Amino acid sequence: MQAFSPSPADDIEQGRxxxxxxxxxxxxxxxxxxxxxVAARALMGTDAFTVLFNKLIIIGIGILLTGLIYVLIATFxxxxxxxxxxxxxxxxxxLASIGMAGAFxxxxxxxxxxKEVFxxxxxxxxxxxEKGHTLTVERRAQEPLVVTWPRMGQLDAYKRVRYAADTAVVWLFFFAAWSAFYLATKAQAEALTAQRRAVEAESAAQAAQVRALRYQINPHFLFNTLNSLSSLxxxxxxxxAxxxxLKLSTFFRSSLSLDASADVTLAEEIELQRLYLDIEKVRFPRxxxxxxxxxxxxxxxxxxxSCSSRLSRMRSNMECPAPATRSR
Known part of the structure; x- marks a missing residue:
C-alpha cells in the first residue's frame, strides 16, 4: 500500500x-x-517623521492585539x-478593538x-x-484667540468612555477584516488539503488495484502448468520439466518485479510475453x-x-490452440 507523504498543507490539521x-x-x-x-499620508505633510513615529507605536500594539485574536481563535x-x-x-x-481604544x-x-501647521x-x-493640541483663531482688529485642546487624561470619565467607544468601533472593522481574511484563507487551505488527499487516496487505490491484479495469479494458468509439470x-x-x-519462475519473478505504474520498453514487454509463451510451448510443443x-x-x-500484468490473467487453459501463431 502506498503511504502518504506529509506536505506543508497537512500541518494545518496537526495542532491548534x-x-x-x-x-x-x-x-x-x-x-x-x-x-x-500611513506613510503615504505622512509624506504629504511637512512633519512626516513625527506622524510615522506615532503610527509605529499604534502598529506595534495592533500587531500584538491581532496576534491575540489568533491565539483566542486557535485556543477556543x-x-x-x-x-x-x-x-x-x-x-x-x-476585545481587541476595545484594547486598541484603551491603548490610545x-x-x-x-x-x-x-509640528505640522494647518x-x-x-x-x-x-x-x-491648528498645530498639535493648539488652535489659534486670528480675528480682525483683535488679539488672536488661542485654544488648547485638553489631553485625554484631563477629560472626565464619561467623555473618555465615549472617545474610547468611537475609537473601538473604527478598529473593530479592521480586526474583523483580518479575522475574515484569516478564516477564509484557512478554510481554503483545508479544502485544498482535503481535495489533494482525496486525489492521493484515489491514486493510491488505483495503484493498489493494479498491484492486486498484478499479484493475482490466474488459477487456470497455474493449475494447467502444474499439471503439465506432473505429466512431464x-x-x-x-x-x-x-x-x-525455470521458465515459470523467471516469468513470475519478472512479472511481479515490474512497477505497474511505470512504462517499460517494448523489448522488455516482448521478452515477458516470450517467457509466457515459452511455458505454453512446453505444454504444447507441436x-x-x-x-x-x-x-x-x-x-x-x-x-x-499493464500489458505484461494481463498475461498472467489470460486464458491459459489453451486446450485447443491454433497450430501456429505469428505475433508482430
Whole structure:
C-alpha cells in the first residue's frame, strides 16, 4: 500500500497552533498595507517623521492585539467548525478593538506632538491655525484667540468612555477584516488539503488495484502448468520439466518485479510475453508455434507495463490452440 507523504498543507490539521506561519504572514501583511497608507499620508505633510513615529507605536500594539485574536481563535476554536471559529473571531475582534481604544488613551503621553501647521479660512473671515493640541483663531482688529485642546487624561470619565467607544468601533472593522481574511484563507487551505488527499487516496487505490491484479495469479494458468509439470515428470522427461520450472519462475519473478505504474520498453514487454509463451510451448510443443518480428527501431519505445500484468490473467487453459501463431 502506498503511504502518504506529509506536505506543508497537512500541518494545518496537526495542532491548534500549527498554522502559525499562515497567521503570522496574514497579520504582517495586513499591518504592512496599513503602514503603507500611513506613510503615504505622512509624506504629504511637512512633519512626516513625527506622524510615522506615532503610527509605529499604534502598529506595534495592533500587531500584538491581532496576534491575540489568533491565539483566542486557535485556543477556543482551533479544531471546530467554521461557525464556531467565526463566533470566537468576532468576540476576539471586539476585545481587541476595545484594547486598541484603551491603548490610545494610555499611550497619549508617549505620542509626539506634530509640528505640522494647518491653516483654514472660515466663512466669517477668521483665519484658523491648528498645530498639535493648539488652535489659534486670528480675528480682525483683535488679539488672536488661542485654544488648547485638553489631553485625554484631563477629560472626565464619561467623555473618555465615549472617545474610547468611537475609537473601538473604527478598529473593530479592521480586526474583523483580518479575522475574515484569516478564516477564509484557512478554510481554503483545508479544502485544498482535503481535495489533494482525496486525489492521493484515489491514486493510491488505483495503484493498489493494479498491484492486486498484478499479484493475482490466474488459477487456470497455474493449475494447467502444474499439471503439465506432473505429466512431464511421470512420463520420464525430467529435463523438459526442469526447463519448464525455470521458465515459470523467471516469468513470475519478472512479472511481479515490474512497477505497474511505470512504462517499460517494448523489448522488455516482448521478452515477458516470450517467457509466457515459452511455458505454453512446453505444454504444447507441436501445436503452438510462435514467431515474433519487431523492427529494431521500435524496441526502445516505451509502453505501459499493464500489458505484461494481463498475461498472467489470460486464458491459459489453451486446450485447443491454433497450430501456429505469428505475433508482430
Amino acid at each position: 497552533f500549527s498554522d502559525w506561519p499562515l497567521a503570522l504572514k496574514s497579520i504582517l501583511g495586513f499591518w504592512f498595507v496599513y503602514a503603507l497608507t 476554536a482551533g479544531t471546530s467548525n467554521i461557525r464556531r471559529k467565526a463566533i470566537v473571531a468576532g468576540i476576539a475582534s471586539a 488613551i494610555a499611550i497619549e503621553d508617549l505620542m509626539r506632538e506634530p 491653516r483654514y479660512q472660515s466663512r466669517e473671515g477668521f483665519v484658523i491655525i 515428470v511421470m512420463s520420464g522427461r525430467p529435463e523438459e 526442469e526447463n519448464m520450472i 501445436r503452438l508455434k510462435v514467431e515474433i518480428d519487431i523492427p529494431q527501431e521500435l524496441r526502445s519505445a516505451r509502453v505501459p507495463a
